[in-house]
Amino acid sequence: MSEQLLENAYTCINLEKNDWVLHVNLDRPQSRNAMSLVMVKELSEVFTALESDLSIRAVVLRGEGGHFCAGGDIKDMASARSEVARAAAAKSETDPYYELNKQFGELIVQMNRIPQVVITILEGAVLGGGFGLACVSDVAIASSTAKFGLPETSLGIPPAQIAPFVVKRIGLTQARRLALLGARFGGEESVQLGISHFYAEDDQAIERLLGQTLDQVKNCAPEANAVTKQLILKAAENEAETLIDDAAKAFSKAVQGSEGVAGTMAFVQKKPAPWAL
Numbered sequence: 001m002s003e004q005l006l007e008n009a010y011t012c013i014n015l016e017k018n019d020w021v022l023h024v025n026l027d028r029p030q031s032r033n034a035m036s037l038v039m040v041k042e043l044s045e046v047f048t049a050l051e052s053d054l055s056i057r058a059v060v061l062r063g064e065g066g067h068f069c070a071g072g073d074i075k076d077m078a079s080a081r082s083e084v085a086r087a088a089a090a091k092s093e094t095d096p097y098y099e100l101n102k103q104f105g106e107l108i109v110q111m112n113r114i115p116q117v118v119i120t121i122l123e124g125a126v127l128g129g130g131f132g133l134a135c136v137s138d139v140a141i142a143s144s145t146a147k148f149g150l151p152e153t154s155l156g157i158p159p160a161q162i163a164p165f166v167v168k169r170i171g172l173t174q175a176r177r178l179a180l181l182g183a184r185f186g187g188e189e190s191v192q193l194g195i196s197h198f199y200a201e202d203d204q205a206i207e208r209l210l211g212q213t214l215d216q217v218k219n220c221a222p223e224a225n226a227v228t229k230q231l232i233l234k235a236a237e238n239e240a241e242t243l244i245d246d247a248a249k250a251f252s253k254a255v256q257g258s259e260g261v262a263g264t265m266a267f268v269q270k271k272p273a274p275w276a277l
Helices: 003-007 037-050 074-089 096-113 129-135 163-170 172-181 187-193 203-218 222-235 243-256 258-268
Strands: 013-018 021-026 058-063 117-122 125-127 139-143 147-149 184-186 198-200
Touching (some): 003 037, 013 037, 021 037, 058 203, 074 258, 096 129, 117 203, 125 129, 163 172
Parallel strands (some): 021 058, 058 117, 125 147, 139 198
Antiparallel strands (some): 013 021, 147 184
């Protein structure tokens, strides 16, 4: 792996290479590692480098500060709202919400397809987009602190880009329940649903399970793993990639609608959304 990549001054992630394992830590603990556009771009740069580098055999994705990822950054949506106003004034056809959501969709497709074994350590908030990242990992270890959920509909928006991957991970019936109720649940239930593979009671158990998983990865040839992963994904293929545009359009429409405006404003103001009263 390029040493230059490891030396880059990232602002939202940090990297640590340990032989053939790359540890990628989401590093915005002040926002529970909510995924900003900058974080999306930084992760995409790393995943692009990994696409052709089998010297890295496993990627461990984790969040700093006791949380995995609380989903998309609401502040980015507020910024996009200002850009929408500017675009309208300039009579531009650019749709900032569409572009914001599409870039995350492209990232999750990219993460899903990198040839390495992707292991997620799921602690604290595993919400929205973070839930989506968990659903495209090859091995997921859930902590006793993990709180999973798809809160998008409570904010007046759809889980646009992650919905196809959630359905693939846990099936249509459970995906409908979780998405339409905005249900929250813990690590043990995430294993029962098939989101996570292992449940860890404490930090020591996380490290033990991670070590065991990496030992098993080490026993598998990297090129064989890469080809096998590609074949498995092809076997399960449907139109997820073709849904990126439609999902981004649906997201943009919803976030600019009355529910999207009210829901995101309520979140920023730390008040209940109107429909939650």
